[in-house]
Amino acid sequence: MRKYLFVLVALLVVATFSLGEAKIKLFLPPGEKNPDVDFSGITLRAIHDSGAGRILEWYAPLLEKECGVKIERTEMVDLPRLREKVMGDLLAGKPSWQIIEINPRFIADFALTGLIEPLDSYFEMFDPEDVKKYLDDIIPTYREFYMKWGGHYWAIPFDGDIHLFNYRKSFFENPKYQEMFKAQFGKELQPPETWDDFVDLAKFFKENVLPPDMYSTMWWLLPPDGSVFYFDIAASYGVRYFSDDMEHALWPRDKAVAALKKMVETEPYCPPGVSNFGFTETVDYWLAGKVVFQIWFIDINEWGQMGQPEVKGDVANALIPGYRDPETGVVTHRAMAPYNRFWIIPKNLPEKVKQAAFYVMLRVSSPVYSIYSVADTYCGMDPYLYSHFTDEAAAQYTKPNPLRGVAPDWPENIPTFSTFEEARKHLDGGLANLAVAFPEINWPGATEYTESLSRWVQRAMSGEVTPEEAIEKAAEEWEAIRDKLGKEKQKEYYKEFLEAGRRVGFWD
Amino acid sequence: MLFPKRMPKRPLYLIIPPQLLVLAIVIFPLLWAIYISFHSWNPTISPERRFVGIANYIAVLKDERFLASLGRMLYYSGVGVTIQLVLGTLIALALVEYIRSERLRTFALVVFLLPMMMAEAVVAQMWTLLVTDTGTINNILVWLGFSPIGWRTQKLALTTLMIVDIWQWTSLPLLIAYAARISVPERLLESARLDGASKFLILRKIILPYMRVPLAIAFLLRFMDSYKFLDKVFIMTYGGPGTATELPTFYLYQTAFSYFNVGYAASMSWIFGIMAVVAMLIFWRLTKRA
Numbered sequence: 001m002r003k004y005l006f007v008l009v010a011l012l013v014v015a016t017f018s019l020g021e022a023k024i025k026l027f028l029p030p031g032e033k034n035p036d037v038d039f040s041g042i043t044l045r046a047i048h049d050s051g052a053g054r055i056l057e058w059y060a061p062l063l064e065k066e067c068g069v070k071i072e073r074t075e076m077v078d079l080p081r082l083r084e085k086v087m088g089d090l091l092a093g094k095p096s097w098q099i100i101e102i103n104p105r106f107i108a109d110f111a112l113t114g115l116i117e118p119l120d121s122y123f124e125m126f127d128p129e130d131v132k133k134y135l136d137d138i139i140p141t142y143r144e145f146y147m148k149w150g151g152h153y154w155a156i157p158f159d160g161d162i163h164l165f166n167y168r169k170s171f172f173e174n175p176k177y178q179e180m181f182k183a184q185f186g187k188e189l190q191p192p193e194t195w196d197d198f199v200d201l202a203k204f205f206k207e208n209v210l211p212p213d214m215y216s217t218m219w220w221l222l223p224p225d226g227s228v229f230y231f232d233i234a235a236s237y238g239v240r241y242f243s244d245d246m247e248h249a250l251w252p253r254d255k256a257v258a259a260l261k262k263m264v265e266t267e268p269y270c271p272p273g274v275s276n277f278g279f280t281e282t283v284d285y286w287l288a289g290k291v292v293f294q295i296w297f298i299d300i301n302e303w304g305q306m307g308q309p310e311v312k313g314d315v316a317n318a319l320i321p322g323y324r325d326p327e328t329g330v331v332t333h334r335a336m337a338p339y340n341r342f343w344i345i346p347k348n349l350p351e352k353v354k355q356a357a358f359y360v361m362l363r364v365s366s367p368v369y370s371i372y373s374v375a376d377t378y379c380g381m382d383p384y385l386y387s388h389f390t391d392e393a394a395a396q397y398t399k400p401n402p403l404r405g406v407a408p409d410w411p412e413n414i415p416t417f418s419t420f421e422e423a424r425k426h427l428d429g430g431l432a433n434l435a436v437a438f439p440e441i442n443w444p445g446a447t448e449y450t451e452s453l454s455r456w457v458q459r460a461m462s463g464e465v466t467p468e469e470a471i472e473k474a475a476e477e478w479e480a481i482r483d484k485l486g487k488e489k490q491k492e493y494y495k496e497f498l499e500a501g502r503r504v505g506f507w508d
Numbered sequence: 509m510l511f512p513k514r515m516p517k518r519p520l521y522l523i524i525p526p527q528l529l530v531l532a533i534v535i536f537p538l539l540w541a542i543y544i545s546f547h548s549w550n551p552t553i554s555p556e557r558r559f560v561g562i563a564n565y566i567a568v569l570k571d572e573r574f575l576a577s578l579g580r581m582l583y584y585s586g587v588g589v590t591i592q593l594v595l596g597t598l599i600a601l602a603l604v605e606y607i608r609s610e611r612l613r614t615f616a617l618v619v620f621l622l623p624m625m626m627a628e629a630v631v632a633q634m635w636t637l638l639v640t641d642t643g644t645i646n647n648i649l650v651w652l653g654f655s656p657i658g659w660r661t662q663k664l665a666l667t668t669l670m671i672v673d674i675w676q677w678t679s680l681p682l683l684i685a686y687a688a689r690i691s692v693p694e695r696l697l698e699s700a701r702l703d704g705a706s707k708f709l710i711l712r713k714i715i716l717p718y719m720r721v722p723l724a725i726a727f728l729l730r731f732m733d734s735y736k737f738l739d740k741v742f743i744m745t746y747g748g749p750g751t752a753t754e755l756p757t758f759y760l761y762q763t764a765f766s767y768f769n770v771g772y773a774a775s776m777s778w779i780f781g782i783m784a785v786v787a788m789l790i791f792w793r794l795t796k797r798a
Contacts (some may be wrong), residue, residue: 086763109552272641459750
């Protein structure tokens with residue numbers, strides 16, 4: 001009897017200790033008081049790039065109701081200056097912000113400084129089932145390549161990006177053009193299946209249809225992003241950043257050259273000076289109705305709703321073109337998933353503040369809030385969760401955001417699309433391309449690699465060098481960068497990158 | 509003797525705080541940059557600093573990208589600043605010689621000075637819109653029957669930046685030249701005219717010698733400015749296409765704030781700084797000799 005009593009007491013003790021603190025529920029409705037959390041007296045301040053919007057301020061009253069945390073006005077900085085500003089601030093030792101936006105391309109750069117907080121232990125604040133549900137909901141590319149690095153979670157997504165083929169419907173659906181195209185090329189006028197089709201379309205529209213001040217296509221080639229757009233083609237050709245042993249850059253080299261040649265083939269059908277085009281030019285030309293199709297981020301479809309009358313309602317997207325293997329006939333598509341916006345937390349903060357920051361980040365990242373953010377035109381958020389692609393999410397694109405009002409900084413609250421069908425097509429295009437997503441470089445040195453390749457792509461597109469020369473020179477520079485940053489370390493990082501790719505089934 | 513005997517000592521205490529301030533915000537960072545330049549330090553690769561001696565300096569002097577950017581800077585500074593100086597001087601002389609009305613002359617001067625008062629970033633954005641391939645300038649050229657010009661192409665991009673800089677900064681040599689010209693004693697000019705000297709002779713023998721030192725200072729000021737030329741490159745071309753408009757300052761910026769190769773950037777900045785000092789000393793000596 002005494003033995004049973006002892007066992008019972010022991011069990012009670014174990015049960016008491018294992019219960020510990022109550023875990024926070026992640027999926028409570030916005031603004032509902034969270035019984036397991038109290039961050040009263042804590043004030044948070046974030047830094048975003050100027051295109052991100054002020055979502056934390058939109059939701060500040062609701063978050064305060066939930067847990068007592070206060071959120072100050074977000075600091076905005078031009079995108080090219082975001083990384084340097086944040087890095088400088090962190091290196092100075094006293095962080096000015098508790099929530100920091102970065103692009104995942106720099107995740108390793110920040111992690112290696114030792115100045116940002118790994119987030120693994122913070123997930124433990126929340127109900128494990130909720131955490132699992134949330135992590136399973138994240139598109140694998142973002143979860144495996146951009147949230148994680150070196151075996152730890154470092155960042156929480158609040159904006160997902162993917163490249164798509166974007167086009168003007170009226171040009172592709174015009175019966176006269178369809179007839180002309182079929183007569184000239186012997187195939188249907190439709191979004192291109194391969195990069196060869198892409199070049200044919202560019203040639204057809206510029207030579208047969210368009211006035212002198214209109215162009216078939218264009219590319220964002222300004223460093224450091226030009227390399228990413230080149231990789232939309234190269235990755236489909238089977239080009240990897242390096243050979244598996246990391247001995248050879250841009251490998252297989254002949255495929256890398258072929259991909260750049262294909263890109264250069266489009267140059268005559270692009271606006272003059274395309275080698276200098278960046279964000280501003282590619283958006284301006286698109287919204288002004290000067291270009292028929294282009295590879296761009298998913299946002300352009302939403303912004304198309306605000307373009308010139310001829311553009312408004314005339315934009316659609318489709319699966320990015322691919323490369324047809326001449327032997328098997330199989331077409332491989334690879335859409336780059338570059339840029340994105342993720343939040344990180346600085347290390348040098350009181351623990352309670354870091355917990356509050358994590359709470360806010362995870363709540364706003366979860367579908368509870370983000371299903372409204374991604375559908376709102378007043379911020380740069382795009383889908384990154386599977387739940388952002390549901391019919392419920394699509395319907396939200398046709399309604400104003402119910403979680404915010406209006407203010408001088410966000411003077412309107414209007415739907416993005418006028419019909420559910422438009423929203424559904426927009427999301428279907430995104431999902432189709434996410435299924436063939438290709439990650440950007442996420443290991444230390446990402447900036448130098450992308451910058452270097454971009455400049456050679458620019459040179460090839462402007463005719464200064466041949467594609468062969470450009471790729472050879474870029475590969476030389478990449479190998480020099482690899483050696484400069486420490487070949488063995490770089491190999492380790494690249495191995496990890498390849499393993500993450502295998503985990504999500506990108507390559508064998 | 510450090511101080512004259514009759515100089516009261518007490519005011520000396522008053523200059524200690526500003527001296528300390530200068531020490532803190534100017535001298536210390538310079539010394540820190542020297543210290544860093546002897547180390548391999550990239551905080552995005554490892555928080556640790558590794559002493560490498562003069563390896564960074566040797567690497568910079570062998571760095572083809574840096575040397576090429578120096579070549580571009582020599583072209584940009586040499587040609588660009590010279591044009592600014594000549595143009596500014598000519599306009600200043602024209603204002604004095606050909607505009608008799610004081611009010612009209614002041615008005616013209618103000619108009620010419622306006623570009624200089626605009627922020628670099630604003631000028632860069634404005635000119636970006638003007639020189640895009642379908643921008644205002646090309647539209648005017650096409651309207652006049654000429655072919656459009658690729659202002660931001662490989663061949664022309666640096667020259668375009670130079671033109672923009674000339675447009676904005678000719679005002680400074682103009683202002684200095686104008687001040688120098690009106691400071692030439694009128695009686696000297698009058699005597700020369702009475703002696704039957706031609707306008708050209710007066711210009712060569714009286715006006716230009718009077719203007720030489722102010723013009724040298726104007727050249728030096730603009731040369732120093734051109735040395736830290738960054739804003740327009742950043743906004744208009746981002747160093748491209750390729751590296752066609754990459755000047756040392758932009759490459760330095762990239763190395764320090766894009767690649768966070770801090771030790772290397774520090775050594776590059778010191779080499780670049782020493783070059784500037786040497787260039788200015790040579791220039792000053794030549795001017796004095798002249």
